[in-house]
Amino acid sequence: MHGYYKDMVKNGEDPRAHPPSNMRSTEDWEWLCDNIFSNPQWLNRSNASVRNRGKLPHVHRGGSKSFIAHRTQELSDDIVELGRIELFRKTHWNAAHGWINEEAASRYNSLLELRQQREDNNEVVDEAAICAQVLGCERNGYIPGLGPIPHKGHTQTSSQVEAQIQQRVGDMADQLRMDFQRERNEMVTTLRRQLRDELLEEVRREMIALMNGPDEHPSTPYQQQPPPPPPPAPAV
Numbered sequence: 001m002h003g004y005y006k007d008m009v010k011n012g013e014d015p016r017a018h019p020p021s022n023m024r025s026t027e028d029w030e031w032l033c034d035n036i037f038s039n040p041q042w043l044n045r046s047n048a049s050v051r052n053r054g055k056l057p058h059v060h061r062g063g064s065k066s067f068i069a070h071r072t073q074e075l076s077d078d079i080v081e082l083g084r085i086e087l088f089r090k091t092h093w094n095a096a097h098g099w100i101n102e103e104a105a106s107r108y109n110s111l112l113e114l115r116q117q118r119e120d121n122n123e124v125v126d127e128a129a130i131c132a133q134v135l136g137c138e139r140n141g142y143i144p145g146l147g148p149i150p151h152k153g154h155t156q157t158s159s160q161v162e163a164q165i166q167q168r169v170g171d172m173a174d175q176l177r178m179d180f181q182r183e184r185n186e187m188v189t190t191l192r193r194q195l196r197d198e199l200l201e202e203v204r205r206e207m208i209a210l211m212n213g214p215d216e217h218p219s220t221p222y223q224q225q226p227p228p229p230p231p232p233a234p235a236v
Contacts, residue, residue: 114133
């Protein structure tokens, strides 16, 4: 944004009248022009930063993102711990433009040579010590060429990341098993209730049929016997 502003001023144009195409709000651009880019205090700090960067043997291509953020992103993307030497390369070189300058390339080669010497001599490869030897020792919470010192609580090894992944997978599997068991129990309970209701209904219907239907063994209806014949008449 500031570079665009300076280019407009250099070309004799009014920056406020020509906001950048990626600026969503014209009011925001005018506010930046009036309160930031033309502010003497901000300009003094900006010029001081430019002078300080000019004193560095090499700058980096990491953008505004901190080196810790770059390291964390690489770790989360590749699940591989990014060492300090590789971090130096990733923040000072890219495929499109190569190294930021010859000094950065020379220091990276020195880092690789020292690491290879340690490996050839079967020594412990301490990349922090190698970087301190080539880039300079840590001071005031800052690693030369790499940025602020990461706190132990903010860094993770690949084994720690793998352990966290395994823990999350295990927790998800346990939760799925619990959900399946709960649904299964609910289904069994529902089926039992339905079967019980169906059996009770069947028994109720059978009882009603017995109470209202004909007797299975009906008795023979009573038939009145005819009267006996009259006695014979006496002889004369």
